[in-house]
Each structure stands twice: as C-alpha cells, then as structure tokens.
Amino acid sequence: MKKNDLILAAAIILIAAAILAFQFFSQSDGEHRVEVTVDGESFGTYDLSEDQTVEINDTNRLIIEGGEARMEWADCPDQVCVNHRAVERDGESIICLPNKVVVSVESSEANELDGIAQ
C-alpha cells in the first residue's frame, strides 16, 4: 500500500466519523411530540418538553412530565393503559382499547424508513 492509500482511508474514516458526530449531536435536541388519536381521529398533538395535563374526552387523562408521557387515569375497567409504563421514545405508544385512545410518540422529523431493497 502506498502512503496515498492510507491518506485516502484516513480521510474517509474522518468523514464517516464527522457525519456520525453530527448525527449524534443533532439527534439529542430532536423534539418529540405525542400524538393522541381517539377512534382513529386526531385529537391533538402535544409537546413532550412541556409539562402538561391532557384531558381526553372525559375518559382518559394523560400527563406529560419530564419529557415523558403517561396515562394517569382512565374510566375503563381493565386499566391497561394506566399501568403501562411512561413513553418517551420515537415510536412508543400507549393504547387504551375500550376508549379507542392511542397515544404515540413521534419525533418532529418524520421517521419513515422502510426497507424495500433486499
């Protein structure tokens, strides 16, 4: 191998590292939101960075606190959603089947990767 080869390799590794570093730092301040839908229809979108309480149609109460969202109260008998752990990461969701309430976290950037190649 010639010296130029090593320089080329080093340059490529540097570029890759730079992109990785850029991704790492730009991803940390990515804003996450929770989207609430009732019976398939959008009820509202709420910022995860803001502490707030959301009343969903008198059937559920969602609390957003410290960057994560949890269902505080539900009028249904099974209480699955209330016992569900708090969600904070992109793609996570809390689902209350009896009231058809879906709370899902999504980042502000669309995460629509889908594999179509082999």
Added chain:
Amino acid sequence: MFKLRSRAAYFGVLTALALIFSYVETLIPIQFGAPGIKLGLANLVIVIVLYKTDWKEALLLSVVRIVLAGFIFGNLFSIIYSLAGGILSLAVMAFLVRTGRFSVAGVSMAGGVSHNVGQLIVAMVIVETYQVGYYLPVLLISGLLTGAVIGIVAGEVLKRIRSLEFKTTVKEENR
C-alpha cells in the same frame, strides 16, 4: 508470453468468472450486521480488468455482470442499485488509476466507498427521503473495508498474472 487474443473469448471468460463470484457471494451466510453490506467479490474481476485493459472494458463487464446477476439472483431494484453503485465506483476508480498516485488497494477502497454512495443516492431518489442518509457512515466504513480486502487480493492476483495479456487490438490480430 501468453495472450488471450480474441476479445470475445476473454470477455466471455471474465463475465463467467464475475457471475460465479456473484453466485459464491450469495452462498456466504454471514450477515455483517447491517443490510446491504457484502464483500463484492465480483468487483475483484472488475478491478483486475480495469488494470489489465481499460475502463471501457471494465465498464462493459460491470454492466453485463450486474444485469445478468440481477436477473439470476436479484430483482429489478437490485439491478438499479447495483448499476448506480457499479458505474459510480468505476468512474472513481478509473479516475484514480489515471492519476497514478494510488495502489490497487487504494483505488479499490475508493471504489468500494463510491459503490455504496452511489447506491445510497439511488435509495434516496427511490424512497424519496434524505433520511436514509443517516446510513452513510456505516456504508462509508463498510465500503472502505470491503474495498481494501478486494484491492489487496486484486493486487496480489495482478502480481501473479503479469505475463497474462488481456489487451488485444484488431489490428494486431490481422497481421
């Protein structure tokens, strides 16, 4: 000195060789952690042809091999992806060979990296999102490694087949 005089004959042999390498690669069961990362054994033949003849021959061989391998082992998408990667990497490699400042390993490394970059560009166009760009660092490094392996092997092969001459011109044959 041994010469492969007929262009059609050596081109057929090399195409067969490249196809066999494509096939052998489908037999390797190891997954390299991320989808789409493979050794690119067939590019070994492409690199050797690039050094032994010129970029036109290598380009023809590359395109023929990709289309054939795509029909046999892949699908339309794999042909499109491979063509983009193959053509871009060949362009980069031919340029680097012409500068004369890099060894076979270096040229092949650049080829491996640009192969992946070409595929990523097509993926961006097809998926219509630049989000796949987040995959770039992985593809850069994997292209670098596989390109280096292919390049080192190609360098060794080239050393040993120095007496083998691929290049023939019609004028020479007619004499």
